[in-house]
Amino acid sequence: MASHENRLAKEASPYLLQHAKNPVDWYPWGPEALGRAVREDRPILLSIGYSACHWCHVMERESFENVETAKLMNELFVNVKVDREERPDLDQIYQLVVQLMGQNGGWPLTVFLTPEKKPFFGGTYFPPADRYGMPGFPKVLQAIAQAYRDRRGEVDLQATELTRAIASATALERSGEKAAADARAIHAVPAGARLAQAVTKLSARFDEHHGGFGTRPKFPNTMSVDLLLRHAALDDDVAARAHVAITLDAMRAGGIYDHLGGGFHRYSTDERWLVPHFEKMLYDNALLLRLYTDAHRALAEARYGDTARAIGQYVAREMTDGAGGFYATQDADSEGEEGKFFVWSKDEIKSALAADEPEEDGYDARTSSEATRLALAYFDVTDRGNFEESGKTVLHTPRPLETVAHDLGIAPDRAEKLLERVRTKLFEAREGRIKPFRDEKILAGWNGLLIGALADAAIALDDETMLGLAERAFAFVRARLVQEDGSVLRHIKGEIVKGPGFLDDHAYIANAAVDLYEATGEPGYMATARKIAASLLARFHDGGGQAQGEGGFFFSPSDGEELIHRAKDPYDQAIPSGQAMTCLLLLRLGSLVDPSYLEPAVAELERLAGPAAENPFGLGQTLIAADRLTRGTVDIVLVGKRGDPRTRALARETFRTYIPNRNVAWLDESDPSSREACAVLAEGKEAKGEGPVAYVCRGQTCSLPVSTAAELGALLRGA
Incomplete structure (x- = not known):
């Protein structure tokens, strides 16, 4: 050698x-x-x-x-x-x-x-x-x-x-007495009280001027914003609702958002969301896709839905493998310089928008000049720039288009059309640059996060393209990374597959399968979720019991490499905790198909809910799962053939409404596999010859069946 x-x-x-x-x-x-x-x-x-x-x-x-x-x-x-x-x-x-x-x-x-x-x-x-x-x-x-x-x-x-x-x-050191008290408390605390306590802690660090938490660098902190949104909607907290809107609007207006290509960069180097660290991560965009979709539903603001669609378009264009899976990351650097692909000088804007000759749609030299003025003002492009004293500008939108148009003397409708043209021409010009490096690993867990978010957004926004992306990606992952025994491998690059997968890989992919089941009613997705859950419980669950301070879920599988420590890490990082997502999965499966899934999830949430309330920044996803357990779910059962337009109309109405702790079941009475996929919720539900109907259940109480989207919407908004 x-x-x-x-x-x-x-x-x-x-x-x-x-x-x-x-x-x-x-x-x-x-x-x-x-x-x-x-x-x-x-x-x-x-x-x-x-x-x-x-x-x-x-x-x-x-x-x-x-x-x-x-x-x-x-x-x-x-x-x-x-x-x-x-x-x-x-x-x-x-x-x-x-x-x-x-x-x-x-x-x-x-x-x-x-x-x-x-x-x-x-x-x-x-x-x-x-x-x-x-x-x-x-x-x-x-x-x-x-x-x-x-x-x-x-x-x-x-x-x-x-x-x-x-x-x-990595261990939550708590005395046996304290752990027992926490286990009792999770069931004794009134619905919403634990979220309220967490939101109080979050709000103490909230940036009232720029949104988000803390100063610089500033990360999206998606799980924390999700907690605010849930509390705002479920407990009618006006301040939490305002904090969500401030944050989502500031991020969308800032340089952390790619105003030409869609999608979000990793984080902002300043407190204003202005100058990002330019790498783009698949998981950030997956989490933000779901968050903006939920905000669109909860706050009834079209701009949040538009942002979610733009994330989906970015992923489809830049991050999708020919076989269907999603790539991991895009680099911050190109040609050895951070941000070079994304920033603009004033002259570059002018050059990109210059019209060499008249076009059929009337975009001539006069229009070009007007568009240039609008672009420079709207994206705040100056001679000095805002990026590292380079004279280059990170595009951002500090003022609404209406304000900019008014100041320039441009009619609002014309400004909208001009801006659409500006974005198209600037994007086309940018496509001629050398792109940042793209890491084309297809990671199981990160794909699971995005597949689930796409499935949920697709039906909420009535976007068949997103649903197609999600189903194709899941088919790829299921074929290449999910084994016959339900174990999930970590990733694939080209023809090289590596494993084993970790707790989050299993939990994210299985939750994505449930998301796809809820969006489509296809029983095969639920069968895959159950197969993965069985492997997860066999290989990651510590069944020793609470008396020995055991229980919970290891990050690494029992048949994985032996390292100096086999951790159980309940904390969220840039992505949600694998333990919390496992609990969420088991709660969902327990409500839909088999109550036996509930026991390990309940035991773990009893152990973690107390520490989570004390540390919502570190255990936000655990709080979300604990809220689902203690508050209970809203269960929507759609009875009818999946292909019937009337059943699909009921499903669209279901997904248009913001229901954080939701289960959706599809029951086709002529298909035994359909009943098996939602055995718990299917009991006692039938169409009674009236065509497709929907039931809305909370606790042990279900509504009478309704057959129209309007009736269902009224039930959901009152639930």
Whole structure:
């Protein structure tokens, strides 16, 4: 074997392939690297990142492509590179090292391990030389290697203590008495009280001027906004409703939103949502698609529905594989510069909107001048710009179109038409630029989030294209990533499939199957959801029982790789907690097909509801599931043939209404599989020869059957 051999070229991960030509002796995580560390008693340098990570690219250019730095790494360490999107279990464990050392986590993550995989030091980005108040990376490498060589006892002690701390950090330490009190309290607290308590905590950090929470950097915090929206609708909280509208409007007007191509960037570097970190993540857009759809229903504002449609169009155009699955990310950088694809100078706007010759629709030189004035004013494009003193502008819309049109003396109707033309021409011009890199991994869990959101949005917005996207993607995932035993693999890239999948992969895909069942009435989706749920319970559930402080769900499967800790992590990150989404899945299945699914979900929510009320920012999705359990559901049973236009009309009315804790069941009395898919709710329901009807049930009480959308809508709005 060559002394310096980069082993990443055969990997499927685009992130690992980006590092395949570094002069570093990189290994992927696996037996070869770990075995060498043990044989040679070398510390492991573990570097974790992802393809759309801007600072990962910076550290690569500064350090991993530097021959002298690479030489140090190769001489002193076994160097392992990990794509966090492939191995979230490793990232979950080793991120805690940095946080336990009093630093903020993030990527690139740089952690030093003993050959036994125990961490003893870590950080995130390290500069090539001393700056930003941080030591240079070469200095760090030498100091770590010297400590490992000369103070081994201290290193081993630190590694042991950090490993213990990791185990305790992911556990919710509560005395048996406190846990028992929490279990009793979840059923004793009045409906809505727990959400009200959470919203009070959220509101204390709410930015009244710009929306969202905190200052800079500012993330969408989708689960927190969802809590506000639910409380606003279910408990008629006017302040929470205003906070939702402020946030969604500010994000939609800000530079975090792509005003030409649709979709949202990862986060804003400022408190105003103006200048984003430009990467686009599939999961952000999935969560925001569902949130804007819900806001469209709850707040009756067309602009939220338009935003949801634009997200769907972006995903269809930019993030959809030819076989149907959805890609993971788009990079922040193009041509080595962050944001270059997305920002505009004043001259670039003028050039893109210049009309060289008259066109059939009358878009001539005069119109071009008017359109240019409108574009510059509406998108706030100035000579100075707003992006890094570059003279370039991140497009945003600080003023309503009506105000801009009035100031320019343009009639409102004409301004609308001009703006449509402006967006088209600017988008076409932008398409001529070199696009950011796209990570074409198809991740099971992230696809599940988007499939479910598309299915829900499709029928709410009466958009068959979205439904087609969702069904095609699910067919791909079911064929390539869902195994015969119901286990879910993690991802596919080209023809390379990797697994096993983690808790969130199983929970997200199974919930997506239920979403598709609710949107279409197709019993096969429910059968798939149940198959995955069975595998999830067999491989992730800790059935030890509450008396031993056990129960709950592990993040990694029982047949997965043995790491230094098998975590149960209830906390939301950028995506909802796998444990909370598992509880949601089991509550849904328990209400629809078999009450036996309920027990593990109820036990886990009894354990987590108390901590969730204390920490809604970290456990927002758990609060959502707990609210479903304690408040109860609104169950809509559609009785009739799925293909009957009258049944579809009832379904559309169902999905137009904002009902957070909802179950939808479809019963075709001539199809046994239809009854099996909703066995609990189907009991006692029939059309009685009257054609398609709908029942609305809450608790043990159901309405009389109704046969028109108007009657159903009245029942739902009163439910």
